[in-house]
Amino acid sequence: MTDDPGGRSFAFGSFVLIPQRQLLLQGELPVRIGSRALDILTALAERPGELVSKRELIARVWPSTVVDESNLKVNMAALRRALGDGGPDDARYIATVTGRGYKLIVPVTTGVSPNLAWAPAAGTTRRHNLPTGTTRVIGRADAIDGIRRDFDVARLVSIVGPGGIGKTTVALAVAEHAIGAFRDGAWLVDLALTKDPHQVPSAVAAALGIAGNAAGILATLCKSLRDRQILLVLDSCEQVIEACAACASRILAEAAGVKILVTSREPLQLSGERVRRLPGLGLPPSSEHLTAQEALMFPAVQLFVDRATDRMETFKLRDADATAVAEICRRLDGIALAIELAATRIDAFGVGGLHKQLDNRFRLLVGRRSGPERHRTLAATLDWSYSLLAEREAALLRSVSVFAGVFDIEGAAVVAAMDPAEAADMLAQLSAKSLLVADLDADGIAYRLQETTNSYCQDKLRAGGHEPVARQRHAEHTYVTLERAGSEWAQRPADEWESAYRRVLGDLRAALAWTVKEAPDGPLAIRLTVAGLLLWNQFSLTEECLRHVSHAVEELDAAGLAGTAFEMKLKLWLGCSTMLTREFRHQAMAALRRALAIAEGIGDTDYRLRCLVMIGIYELFTGEHEAGMRTLEEFEAVAGAEDPSVLPEGDVHMGIAELFLGRLPRSRERLERLARRDLRYFGSYAVRYLSDPIVLVRAVLTHVQWLTGSADAAMRTAAVAVDEARQTKHHLSMNNILSYACPVFYWSGAYDECERYVAMLEDHVARHGLVSRRPVASFYAAAVAYARHGSSPDVIFALQRAIGEFRNINHLARMPYYLSVLANALADRGRFAEAESTIRTALDIAAAQHELWCLPEVLRIQAAIAALQGRKTEAAGLLVNALEVATETGALAWRLRVAIDLATLSGDGEEGAAALGIVRAALDEFTEGFATRDLAAAAALVGAQVSAQASD
Known part of the structure; x- marks a missing residue:
């Protein structure tokens, strides 16, 4: 590490605190801790060895907010936990001065902030969503270690036990260790309030930040997880146990890098599941002569004392109280939540009074509850804790x-x-009484109810x-x-x-x-x-x-x-x-x-x-x-008069209309002008009219660039736009560019790339339910199969099905082009009557829709169908017509393709030479794309002519 004069640091023990970066390091690893706890630590580190009063800390950490002292206790508990500090009697770093405040009791070295070259940049993808813990985990080290070992041999581990036993606490502790052990971290899915089994996959996806269409979310989820290495924690599964089992089973089957930790009152009962039944915390044996030292050897008593001390700093377990505390823990069956609830009333009753209150409550409840003893115990404890609350x-x-x-x-x-x-x-009081759980986040303290308490x-x-x-x-x-x-x-x-x-x-x-x-x-x-x-x-x-x-x-x-x-x-x-x-x-x-x-x-x-x-x-x-053009012109008129800031939205859609109408040079000029501008409206958001305008401009531009003879530029633009859409995380914007990218790579003969984008589009459509784009993926998947393997009944059926999907949803733009590809495949198969009928339909639709962008290609395929049936004169006339339309619309790419067919049809002689001249003239207008399918074919034709002339 090298020094950075941009800020100071405090080194103590194995830790380095860098306040300016809101960072606590242990060695070179960041420690997970809330911002308030870091502020407390900074205040203590600035005055090592000195008492910092509670009042000073509250004023420092909450300067403009009136808060209860319990807020300080919650954050101090989180800080102690992060430092691995012991209780008040064996603290290594922070000592409590009872009733007054706290002080840092280790030597502190002040320096400048280290330059952490290894530190992740801002905006790096999160690797977990775990809450920041505010209490120490007591008595569960063996269970935590055992579960970690279980994952060496199994991919599914279930922590099973009654409510309040501490399943979630153990699971979160295991997950904290997993953040560094799994490449993509650990993720918590809280299912406590999920009542509808159908919402389980959606809850998992939401926790992971995976967006998708509810109907197909499980398939989307599994596909997204396929290349990840994560620990997935499914917490509180009992009320939707069958849905959790089905979801976990499919994830494990389809995502080999995922391991799942479950907390539930019963196992999932899946093959390969390792079940860890969590018992109550260890209890001392019944004895009338138990000392405090002996009692504190057992986790149940340790937990009671820890939580009682959090509640009342002056509390210490004395020999005289050890037997009563052990009895309280025993009556509560070692259930962690019940012990915590009882311990937080130590200030109100003392040990003796607490024992009496609890004993009376249980006696009153005998015979009133059914079910397992531990469940009755927890219910009784909740009843008791609730009854002690003030009405407010x-x-x-x-x-x-x-x-x-x-x-x-x-x-x-x-x-x-x-x-x-x-x-x-x-x-704050309810949290201190363990009736609420306090989670620390960037905005301060947030609260939640545990599942049992919530019910x-x-x-x-x-x-x-x-x-x-x-x-x-x-x-x-x-x-x-x-x-x-x-x-x-x-x-x-x-x-x-x-x-x-x-x-x-x-x-x-x-x-x-x-x-x-x-x-x-x-x-x-x-x-x-x-x-x-x-x-x-x-x-x-x-x-x-x-x-x-x-x-x-x-x-x-x-x-x-x-x-x-x-x-x-x-x-x-x-x-x-x-x-x-x-x-x-x-x-x-x-x-x-x-x-x-x-x-x-x-x-x-x-x-x-x-x-x-x-x-x-x-x-x-x-x-x-x-x-559409008239509507967009109205938009431009209104926007020009009322809100010029949105004119680019009209511009990009006008570019689409010009594309369809065959006004390609105008469309390209408009779109390239837009692409040079910063179209973002504000901050990190660009979406104002349903999709990102920058991504949409580039998407449409890919088509216009290809059609006007810039295939390489079109493919580069598509790749850049996909990356931009990925960064926006806006699903419709990504959907737009994928839909435009597929044909660009298909037309260029880059079939591997086309298949890659088709697969991305298929996944995206399934994930978000955007059915208007589904036929695009289906069509180009079939078209690539046709280009690679030729016409077959399966290919023809796939093309017909995709076109049928377009018609079913009334998505008729580009329909003449889609029909022309189908007609070509039918003709290649010798099904000429169907091919003729299909190409005539394509021409009729092109005329009705004024869709000129693809008309040269439709006419070229009509000519190919005629040529296959021996009608060469008719074919030649259609190709000449196609050349004229291509020239009028500015479709250089179609013009080259038509010229190649005309040269091939004309053969040798004067007509052939003239046709090759047309090919050469078109080829000379290109400045790039020479490796694409059509330009390579044109170059081969011209090269063959040159070779023939040389040999003559």
């Missing part, structure tokens, strides 16, 4: 059970209808009749959160925004389920749906979006929102998502037209422009190219 605390705990996962102080305050400062204090609190919420109010508040809070997400979308970096709001998806689903089914609230459900549009689009959940939008549209009249901005937005997205995932039919256009009418009526220029673009796209996709 109990109300808060009940209320937060409506969240689908992690929640923050603001959300808790809303659902419990209390002041945020009061909620913050109570949350208990939901039952209490329901039984007390408070659920409807809490659910309503939760739905309204989710709406406000989504509104804020929308306003921040343009300001926050993409990765940061996604990290902050991905977790809201679960709350959105829960809120919609409540407002739609359990307590119908049409207006709120509609507002939630509109607010969720950005989230669904950002995370590639097009099918989910369509489902909710469709339902919301049906409720507009009843909610009194017809004709409003809500209907406008819903109808726009109904049209868009229908086009992408279903078909280009009148229902989609009707929705778009209705959205446009409302936008015009209420004077919403932004949505008027959005609607015009989507209507223009619809018209181009369905082959109404002239109508």
